[in-house]
Amino acid sequence: MSSHHIVRDDQEPALIIANGEACSTELLGQLLEWSPLVIVLDSAMERVVELGIKVDVLLGDFDRDFNPQEFIKSQHPIEIVYTPDQEKTDLEKALDYLVERKIPSANVIWATGRRADHTITNLTNIARYRELIKIVILDDYSKVFLLPRSFRKWYPAKSIISLIPVGTVTGISSANLLYELQNDTLIMGFRTGSSNSVKQDGIVSITHENGDLLLMECSD
Structure with a gap:
């Protein structure tokens, strides 16, 4: 090396x-x-x-x-x-x-x-x-980072994206994901956004109002 x-x-x-x-x-x-x-x-x-x-x-x-x-x-x-x-x-x-x-x-x-x-x-x-x-x-297999309150990024279709809350995260909304979130709440240990994916080539947008939300770009 x-x-x-x-x-x-x-x-x-x-x-x-x-x-x-x-x-x-x-x-x-x-x-x-x-x-x-x-x-x-x-x-x-x-x-x-x-x-x-x-x-x-x-x-x-x-x-x-x-x-x-x-x-x-x-x-x-x-x-x-x-x-x-x-x-x-x-x-x-x-x-x-x-x-x-x-x-x-x-x-x-x-x-x-x-x-x-x-x-x-x-x-x-x-x-x-x-x-x-x-x-x-x-x-x-993964790239992990903390999301800002408003996030936009281009992804190819079928990219695996997981949204993992640190504690409780509220007011989560998304666009261009297979399983969309609309003013949703995720709670670690109870409900997470694991193994979602990008619907089609283009911009994915994710917003949340309160809490800390990790985005994981994953591959098998």
Whole structure:
């Protein structure tokens, strides 16, 4: 896997590599090519280094006898960020780091799969960053992001779209979906909009009045 750093502009999305299921080398390569900043959580560092990826920031609480100094020489220059706060996940700490640097957006990989508790937490925690940073979580089968109150995007027919509420979301309406919503309410654990699809080639529009709604672009 070649190094990144083709782009150097804080307006491009940073890339955060967590420690869930690895994605394909194709997806990883595409994201590295356009990422000006690569942040790796300490739990994933050894896996990332084995792929020959140049890391800009190594971040975590460095527990379990993890020694970040081992990577200073091979990854020079690298910033090491110690984040001992046990009230937040390492992914949240990485997002906080980007917010502090005023970087407007981030792609996140290796954040799903493996442990179910980590997957659920990583996906739903997007909601707390609504006003702070744009976040997209990707794996080989899904692209997940938090919807603004009004959303419009072109999709080809039969694209799989799932609408997953974080808690309760009210006043949801859509256009150009196979199963339309009209001023509907979705509640996590009771009623979600999983496995909907695009009716025909064209613009899909989705609006909601209250709550936090995740859109998942999915493929089998």
